[in-house]
Amino acid sequence: VDGGNSFWKKSVERYTDFKEQGIQFLDCGTSGGIEGARKGACFMVGGDKAAFLIVKPILHDLSAKDGFMYVGPTGAGHFTKLIHNAIEFGMLQAIGEGVAMLEASDYDINLPELMRNWSNGSVIRSWLIELMESGLRANKLKTLSPYVEDTREVRWAVEFALEKEVWIPVIAQSELALYRSRDPENISSKAVALMRNGFGGHPLHKK
Incomplete structure (x- = not known):
């Protein structure tokens, strides 16, 4: 087995x-x-x-x-476990993006308590939300590296979808988001900024 x-x-x-x-x-x-x-x-x-x-x-x-x-x-x-993991990655990415918006807001929201609130009766209550609560209680987001491990299963799912021509934008984007975590310098965004400066005079922001 x-x-x-x-x-x-x-x-x-x-x-x-x-x-x-x-x-x-x-x-x-x-x-x-x-x-x-x-x-x-x-x-x-x-x-x-x-x-x-x-x-x-x-x-x-x-x-x-x-x-x-x-x-x-x-x-x-x-x-079937592969598809399970692909769904999981999409859910993880959505929760992560939600936390990012909460962090960026003007409200001083107690995030662990909000996750606990969402775990009781809300439409999005889940074990992942519970894990988000416990993770936030044990760690400060600002102290963590953004690096996310890639165990390759979701890449296999994306390859399968391409082969079968199945539209999976959420799952595919969650896989691509892993690669963003490997680029602390965000070279692609710097390149975009250079081109926008060249054609439109948009400002370049230096460190």
């Missing part, structure tokens, strides 16, 4: 290789993070149904209530 965030097409290849050796293989998308490991995770399983039935009791014990599912043939488990 491969419970990692593996590339689903590679999982199909591994299934074929293992089958030739008489070994059963399941690709199992796993979600829930550290909390899921402690209290019950979410599993999306792809592969032969007979192999799934063998491990079903184990997944039942390891998962949250209603937190495991046989999603289809080989590759389906890791593919």
Whole structure:
């Protein structure tokens, strides 16, 4: 059972290789993070149904209530987890942009308390909002580097969307936003400022 965030097409290849050796293989998308490991995770399983039935009791014990599912043939488990992660990135980016607007406002808003407020009865209440609250209580945003790690899954989702011609502007933009975090000098914006100065006389701002 491969419970990692593996590339689903590679999982199909591994299934074929293992089958030739008489070994059963399941690709199992796993979600829930550290909390899921402690209290019950979410599993999306792809592969032969007979192999799934063998491990079903184990997944039942390891998962949250209603937190495991046989999603289809080989590759389906890791593919559905890929789409899950793509949705997650879009949600993370939206919350991050909301926090940025709150920080830029003229109001002295207690952000951790606002996140707690939003976690109770609001349309956007979620575990991610709860994590935002706890993160803001433990850290000052101004002390953090903007660098965001890229684990590549969302890039695979964008490549799939391009291949299938599926319109995913929010998810694609959330992937591109990662690259902005790698450029503390923001070279592209400096280049734009130079050109705008050249054609329109717009001011250049020096450090």
